[in-house]
Amino acid sequence: xxxxxxxxxxxxxxxxxxxxxxxxxxxxxxxxxxxxxxxxxxxxxxxxxxxxxxxxxxxxxxxxxxxxxxxxxxxxxxxxxxxxxxxxxxxxxxxxxxxxxxxxxxxxxxxxxxxxxxxxxxxxxxxxxxxxxxxxxxxxxxxxxxxxxxxxxxxxxxxxxxxxxxxxxxxxxxxxxxxxxxxxxxxxxxx
Numbered sequence: 001x002x003x004x005x006x007x008x009x010x011x012x013x014x015x016x017x018x019x020x021x022x023x024x025x026x027x028x029x030x031x032x033x034x035x036x037x038x039x040x041x042x043x044x045x046x047x048x049x050x051x052x053x054x055x056x057x058x059x060x061x062x063x064x065x066x067x068x069x070x071x072x073x074x075x076x077x078x079x080x081x082x083x084x085x086x087x088x089x090x091x092x093x094x095x096x097x098x099x100x101x102x103x104x105x106x107x108x109x110x111x112x113x114x115x116x117x118x119x120x121x122x123x124x125x126x127x128x129x130x131x132x133x134x135x136x137x138x139x140x141x142x143x144x145x146x147x148x149x150x151x152x153x154x155x156x157x158x159x160x161x162x163x164x165x166x167x168x169x170x171x172x173x174x175x176x177x178x179x180x181x182x183x184x185x186x187x188x189x190x191x
Contacts, residue, residue: 024113025089032114034082035095036102042077045100052094055086059126078126084119107187112148144191147183
């Protein structure tokens with residue numbers, strides 16, 4: 001299995017009167033976000049975003065499938081159902097209006113920007129043609145974590161597990177206390 005990618009680069013024309021005050025969208029600084037696509041429509045979405053002059057990235061991998069009478073070499077998305085877009089607030093609506101885009105990836109109804117370093121890592125894996133697969137991130141008791149969604153976004157603490165519920169222990173070192181808060185694992189990021 002080898003990897004490749006589709007990279008769409010361009011500038012969109014700003015839409016008049018469109019301002020979206022969602023978390024981490026910026027008026028002038030473009031940031032990376034992930035969008036969900038309809039099943040098996042990642043390449044189509046990437047092509048349509050490119051036609052709109054929206055910067056996007058779709059990591060692809062070369063896969064060989066063996067059938068009874070033939071061998072097929074396919075180029076499939078590394079992360080199924082996702083396309084990454086590099087946008088400002090003005091381009092938000094244009095991305096949502098793209099056919100086969102379901103929605104932006106959100107945590108607690110808030111958009112979360114993807115750090116450039118993570119996009120660069122995906123590009124390196126795809127560019128180096130490494131065999132790769134996607135697995136969910138596991139959290140363990142004692143992990144240092146940061147909350148990435150909701151009203152506690154940016155707060156850091158230590159993960160404490162109790163009876164299949166994840167709780168974060170927030171240490172308030174200046175007053176010598178700790179708070180214990182339940183947070184969904186999809187709102188946590190390992191430090």
